[in-house]
Amino acid sequence: MIKFLLKGLLRDRSRSFFPVLTVAFGVFLIVFLDAFFNGALTNMYNATAHHQTGHVKIMTQAYAAEAEQSPNELALLDLADWLARLRAEYPEIIWTPRVNFGGLIDIPDQNGETRIQGPAAGLAVDLSAGSPEIGFLNLEKSLVRGRLPEKAGEILLAEDFARRLQVSPNDTVTLIGSTMHGSMAVNNFTLAGTVRFGMAAMDRGAIIVDLRDVQNALDMQDAAGVLLGFFADDAYNNQKAETLKTAFNAQYQNTADEFSPVMCTLVEDSGLGSYFAMASSAMFIIALIFVAVMALVLWNAGLIGGLRRYGEMGVRLAIGESKIHIYLSMLGEAVLIGLGGSIIGTLGGVLLGYWLQYHGLDYGAMFKDSSMMVENVFRAQVTPSSCIVGFIPGVLATLIGNALAGLGIFKRQTAQLFKELEN
Amino acid sequence: MLKKIILGICALSVVLGAVTPIAEESIASPAAVAKPAPQTATEILQRIDDNRLSDGKIAVMSMTIHGRRGDRTISAKSWQRNIQDSFTEYLAPAREKGTKMLKLGDQLWTYAPDTDRTILISGHLLRQSVMGSDLSYEDMMEDPVLANNYNAAISGEEILNGRPAWVLELTAKKDDIAYAKRQLWVDRERFIALKENLYAKSGALLKTLDVNAVMQVDGRWLAKSMIYKDALKKDGDGTSVVIESLEFNDNLPETLFSKASLRK
Numbered sequence: 001m002i003k004f005l006l007k008g009l010l011r012d013r014s015r016s017f018f019p020v021l022t023v024a025f026g027v028f029l030i031v032f033l034d035a036f037f038n039g040a041l042t043n044m045y046n047a048t049a050h051h052q053t054g055h056v057k058i059m060t061q062a063y064a065a066e067a068e069q070s071p072n073e074l075a076l077l078d079l080a081d082w083l084a085r086l087r088a089e090y091p092e093i094i095w096t097p098r099v100n101f102g103g104l105i106d107i108p109d110q111n112g113e114t115r116i117q118g119p120a121a122g123l124a125v126d127l128s129a130g131s132p133e134i135g136f137l138n139l140e141k142s143l144v145r146g147r148l149p150e151k152a153g154e155i156l157l158a159e160d161f162a163r164r165l166q167v168s169p170n171d172t173v174t175l176i177g178s179t180m181h182g183s184m185a186v187n188n189f190t191l192a193g194t195v196r197f198g199m200a201a202m203d204r205g206a207i208i209v210d211l212r213d214v215q216n217a218l219d220m221q222d223a224a225g226v227l228l229g230f231f232a233d234d235a236y237n238n239q240k241a242e243t244l245k246t247a248f249n250a251q252y253q254n255t256a257d258e259f260s261p262v263m264c265t266l267v268e269d270s271g272l273g274s275y276f277a278m279a280s281s282a283m284f285i286i287a288l289i290f291v292a293v294m295a296l297v298l299w300n301a302g303l304i305g306g307l308r309r310y311g312e313m314g315v316r317l318a319i320g321e322s323k324i325h326i327y328l329s330m331l332g333e334a335v336l337i338g339l340g341g342s343i344i345g346t347l348g349g350v351l352l353g354y355w356l357q358y359h360g361l362d363y364g365a366m367f368k369d370s371s372m373m374v375e376n377v378f379r380a381q382v383t384p385s386s387c388i389v390g391f392i393p394g395v396l397a398t399l400i401g402n403a404l405a406g407l408g409i410f411k412r413q414t415a416q417l418f419k420e421l422e423n
Numbered sequence: 424m425l426k427k428i429i430l431g432i433c434a435l436s437v438v439l440g441a442v443t444p445i446a447e448e449s450i451a452s453p454a455a456v457a458k459p460a461p462q463t464a465t466e467i468l469q470r471i472d473d474n475r476l477s478d479g480k481i482a483v484m485s486m487t488i489h490g491r492r493g494d495r496t497i498s499a500k501s502w503q504r505n506i507q508d509s510f511t512e513y514l515a516p517a518r519e520k521g522t523k524m525l526k527l528g529d530q531l532w533t534y535a536p537d538t539d540r541t542i543l544i545s546g547h548l549l550r551q552s553v554m555g556s557d558l559s560y561e562d563m564m565e566d567p568v569l570a571n572n573y574n575a576a577i578s579g580e581e582i583l584n585g586r587p588a589w590v591l592e593l594t595a596k597k598d599d600i601a602y603a604k605r606q607l608w609v610d611r612e613r614f615i616a617l618k619e620n621l622y623a624k625s626g627a628l629l630k631t632l633d634v635n636a637v638m639q640v641d642g643r644w645l646a647k648s649m650i651y652k653d654a655l656k657k658d659g660d661g662t663s664v665v666i667e668s669l670e671f672n673d674n675l676p677e678t679l680f681s682k683a684s685l686r687k
Contacts, residue, residue: 062491073490073555106542114543174540176548181495182488182555183519186535186542219518259492 016337023341023398024348026294027390031349032380033286034389037279039357039380044272045236047199050136051123053269054228055236056093056244058082062258063225067269070100072180075223076261082227090244092232094132097224099124099214103177103185105157105207107165118165120207122177124214136230137208139195145169146193149210155189156208162194169193175207179219187217198377227261241265294397299404317412327406334402335395342394346387356380445584445617446636448647464575464591470614471607472570474643479504479675483514483667488556489660497554498667506567508680519554523685531560534685541685556662557630557653561601569593572600580611583618584635587611602629613637613644628654631661641671 049055059067062074076082079097086095101122109115125133127149134140139148144159146169155173157165167173171191179185189209197203215221229244231237245263254260267273316326360377461467485498497519503509509526513519521536531544549561566572573593581588593605603624607616619632636648645666652661678684 073492104548106540108540112540117546119547174538174542176542178551179518179555181490182552183497184522184533184535184551184554186533186538186540188538188540 016340019337019398020341020344022294022297023338023394024344026290026397027342027345027394028348028352029345030286030290030390030393031346031386032352034386035349035353035357035380035382037282038383038386039353039378041276041279042381043378044275045266048270048272049230049236049266050138051197051199051202053266054096054226055231055266056229056241056248056263057266057269058086058227058229058248058261058263059225060259061253061255061262064262064264065258070102070225072099072101072178072218072220072223072225073182074259075099075180075220075225076227077223077259079222079224079227082261086227086229090229093229093244094232095227095229096126096131096133096136097211097227099211099218099220099225101177101214101218101225103175105161105165106174106176107167108172108174116165118161118205120161120175120205121202122175122207122209122214124209124211127208127210132230136234138197139208142195142197144194144196146191149192152210152213153189154192154210155213156192157194158203158206159194159196160203161205161207162191167191175209175217177218179217180223181219183219185217185219187213189213229263236266238265238267241267291393291397291400294393295400295404297401299401313409313412317409323409323412327409330402330406330409331399334398338395338398339391341398342391345394346390349390350382350386353380353382353386357382445586445634446647448636448638464577464589465570467577467589467591467609467614468570468573468575468593471609471616472568474614475645476506476567477643477671477673478506479673480669480671481675482669485665485667486554486556487663487665488554489662490555491658495555497556502675502679504675504680509563510679510684513554525680525682525685526563527680529564531564532682532685539686541682557651557656557659558662565601569605572596573605578606581608583608586613586617588617598624610644615644615646630654636665638666638669640669643671645669 058076060074060076063071063076066074076097083095083097086093099122101124103120103122104117105120106114107116123137125131125137127133127139134148139156145162149156155175157167157173162168165173169191173189173191175185175187175189177185177187195208197206209217211224215223231240242265245265248261248263252260253262267276313326317323356378357380360379362377461470480503481500482503483498483500485496487494487496495516497516498514499511500514501509501511507526507528509524511524513522523534523536525532525534531549532541533544534541544560549564550559552559553563569575573595576592576594577589578592579590581590588608588610591605591607591609593607595603602621604622604626606620606622608618609616615634615637616632617634617637620628621630621632623629631652631654632649633652634646634649636646637644638647639645648663648665650661650663653659
């Protein structure tokens, strides 16, 4: 039967070419948009997790309440104890402490006086050999000049920032900041290298320093602003993060002590939850619109086809084929058209998605003044779901369109058939 | 910084009656020359400035910052001349020891011995807290002569900490003054502000100063101990400042007030 229907479709291009083309185009759009949204979400999750929130984040309750100000005076103390405890209790998580701090980078002249200054957004991470932070922050690939810090007292500056301050590797730079007690902290560093993060917000004025150096500089011995946790596969899983958070907070959070720790997830901490929900809704709405529009188009195509095949249907009815059989054969044709269009559309969408995944699209210029933590190069992400996401709408739209158009068969009167055929 | 604190202390001259009388201490003797009682708010303001400002003074003070995680005390010695210039050296704690600050007119430098760097404090750094206290570097840069910057009016009379006091309302003469309005409780006999509220142009209360001990030095009544509180800080119990010693000296060495002295 399928073979019979296929032959019919292939021999009559007017029945197959336009509907397949229409379905293929719609499915292509759905598949590509799915890869596009996946890429956008993954980009945002990774950038946010690696640079700001981790997959889960621990801080004191007092710090969490004012976290946007990075209040290091409210930092988590007894850091070594906490790290040991967390690594023992949650060995599947990579735990890493960080300090976010603000300050000024001051460049001295030959007399030791200020030559030029610039505001800096500092990030202190573990830069020792083998630290996962080097990978999380993609520091090796981001290096533009010099090298990564190898010893105490070395610092990395964003390349654009370094150029603005007119400094090169091995130059001395002075960090002026605040200790966790609020005193002014003035510390000299040697510029080890410069990096370009590909994020406008960081390239403007970021500095990366080893955690121990900053603990000494800011009088934060055995303290850190935040403790980040990353899943071993470096993929954010909201359900796992929520479970972890619930268990941790039940054990350690003490509402009566503002300096007791509290854990929050990436989605909570970054506010990405609403974005994720919005993206999912957008995908659903796009698919729904596609099905409706395609169904209308294919219904229309089916009606035109029905008119064109009016005689054929009449003959088939006249020779004794039942109306339901004809109707079902039309639906069978629709399924074949839907499948064909969906396969072609999926192939096209996946291929374009892969192209964008590997080549990327540099839209950094749009974000040059932005403080959003997004990477400048956008990449799509093709997932297994991308390969099937277009199929159901593709087949469904064809089926609905043809089912509506084919209803006319049931209105044909057998008694009138020969009269109609005579005309 | 000390300078501002000292000036602030003086400016906020003591008194105000109530349940607990204010503590008093006399460090040096000479009796003050009797002056006629002021008749207007402007004259009172002038007397306050005359009482607290001098051509030269040396003070040792301690500052205790009452933070959310406990108290922290910093001590420093300050030399001040010609109202506008000051040199401060921090004595304790160990981490701050040797840090120096120099104010010459409207410029302020800090010197960090660990880095051997002299840093000009300007721009947004001026708004930073001094050593985590409730005072900012901007406070230090204010013109200490109240009569230069404010118009005064007497809004009432009260007894504060057992002392009769005028309540003065000061309104800034210029737009670029950090505190557009000040409210002072001024001891009617000693011309020292016992309490002060500092307001923004919007009317929001920015800082408060309460003097809880006074001292008499060379015939002048000055604040010995006070609490400075940043009203915008949601936490912390303010910063207590205690003047350990104070001596007037009009012959401070010129070399002290130079950038070269920061590195000595």
